[in-house]
Amino acid sequence: MTGIITTPSVALAQVDAGAIERELARLWHAATEAEQTGGEALMRACLFNFVILTDTTRISHVTEVTARLTALRPNRAIVAALSTGADPADSAQRMEAWVQAHCALVTPGHPQVCGEQITIIAPLDAGMHIPGIVLSLLEPDVPVVIWWAFNRIPGGTVLAHLQSVADRLILDTAHMDGAETALRSAQSLIAAGVAIGDLAWGRLTVWREQIAQLFDAPSALHQLWSLERIEIEHGSRGATAALLLAGWLATRLNWRMTKRRDTGVVLTRSDGGEVLLEFARVETTAVDSLASVTLLTAHSRLTVTRSASGDHLKACAIIDGLAPVERAVHLPPLDTAALIVDELRLARRDPIYEAALRQALDLAEYLVTPSPE
Template identity: 30%
Template sequence: MHAIEQELQRLWRTAAEPVEGESQLPVLRACALNLVVYSADPGRISEIEAVIPQLIPEHPLRAIVMSVDESGGESRVDAWISAHCVQPVPEGKQICCEQIRLDVRGEPISGLSRLVVPILVPDVPVFLWWCGAPPLGSERLEDFLGIADRVIFDSTELENPSVDFPRLARLIVSREANSAFSDVVWIRLTFWRHVVARLFDSPLTRPSLSRLKRVVIGYAEERDAYAPSSQALLMAGWLASRLMWQPLKKLTFSPMQPEEARSELHLRSPGEHPTGARTVTIEFRALRFPSVPRGELVSLELDAEGTPATRFIVAQTGEPSWVESRVEWAGMNPIVQRIGRPETSLAQDVGSALELFGHDRVYEQAVKMAAAFLDEG
């Protein structure tokens, strides 16, 4: 690791030296955070390395990309160093950041985080971006959590939500004092959550929140469905945690074909009712929707009892960049709105996660509620 630091110093000395016959732009070396990227799939490294330069204008960082392939053979670690420079203002200074790539090959090595610690920039936060399914409960993940202030991951990569969401909830609780978590799925749900919340901004619709009796969450699925997707579970967890619903019975499910996969969950609501607490039903539906990536939400229906009965619908249209919201009252004309859905990229999702330094309590409560829905198998 000492050799890496020496090479970094040489790199910056070279960058600062003028080249004869060429105009030299001033170079500003900047670092506001460490981004440690772990991938056990070498095939994803090119995708990761394409994201990092896009992060630098908003998040100057030192990136340490670890590619791990423990398929056998002699254990070895190879390292490469490169710099990424951007010029935010014409004629201004170049902002340059480092990327260190570590390729770990051969037999499994315990305590891999010790390779990273000596090359972290001190006194700035450490973000751990785990590419692929995080091995919840494993020694490898625990090893890296020991150096991370925040962990970025994608819960769509979890192999079995019925087991993994309860594990994730326990991990969030156990790491409360040391690490916070950012889920790419939660970041992508921001649009849906905003659209749903706006449905109840009006004084005419707000009372319906305490009278909701049924929620139907539709998600895209192209193969046999075993459990609701991560997005569907997090949306249900968000609604239930915000409205203080509590599950009356664990959610159970079995493999079914799309269009047939329907799982129901019954919850207790503290809302106003002549007999006190009410029962709310959440139904998960797997739907064939080719224009939407597998697992993503395609529709949300919320039915409220009362006079008049009210239905709220948010649904993906045939165009991926548009959704339609609809409010229906019995005996009245519906209110329909077409809403543009901004396109996002992996770089934007990771960049959004880098903007958070503390705990996202709303996300954590949604995960804990989703975990409370589930049997652990």
């Protein structure tokens, strides 16, 4: 892929589904005429509807993500941006809309693959009109993916009216205030029948892979069933990731929580033995805010640690009587578009994430210190 081209946005004088469709038709007609007169060959494609709910301050960011996503999975993107209401003049705003195309040369010698983006801006008091316009603009016979691109807990009438048509709803619980509150909001949506994709979970993929690979060797696998202590170090924004990672470990190993200690939570293994799970706050600038995971038994120490440079993970297995085993794996850029593509590999629900989420919420409750009577 040599690059992504985004056409200039074309503003609409009238904001309704019919006017938007007419402007899109003109956009593609102009592109076809340019192609016939010697311009770049292009192919319009739409694998899914991509509805982005956000605020007006993040339009540039979501447009950049949408352009990169088009190169990976072409779509019809509908950006519904609500004004923040911070400026009193916002209430006097009219609805605005514009259309543009994103094109990428995916394979040299072939036409550019293009998707389209429709952006609608509405003041807070006009948000009620957004669902009807969005529903009218959806391409038929392809999935509907909604991206909640706010840094706040999902909710409100716009999402309530649209979530019933969504095949997937993508969130980022790590960027919401309050780890337990964010995770509980995701759990509530799942309980309502929504298939959730969580970018915080996607960032944990490489960590989960490296932890699992620590136990590939038979000598290490034997240690897995006798784990006695787990330590997870994370930064100030990493509580969500740490809880999800701990929830994943507990569900995969069939552990159950039994009691709380001052330093963490005690879980019971299937053989009746106990595992102490502890979290520690450290300084880190990593996007996922995770620093290290340490798994201890009486005879081994297995670790996955982020390097000082932050661009790779180091895994180390030290087992009594055996030579240490070490390896390093490069950390891919945590690009939002790539994370969304990974989420789209699942057509509907992610049972492993949902199980880890339930366990993470149970852990969060155990970690809360009871209020004094």
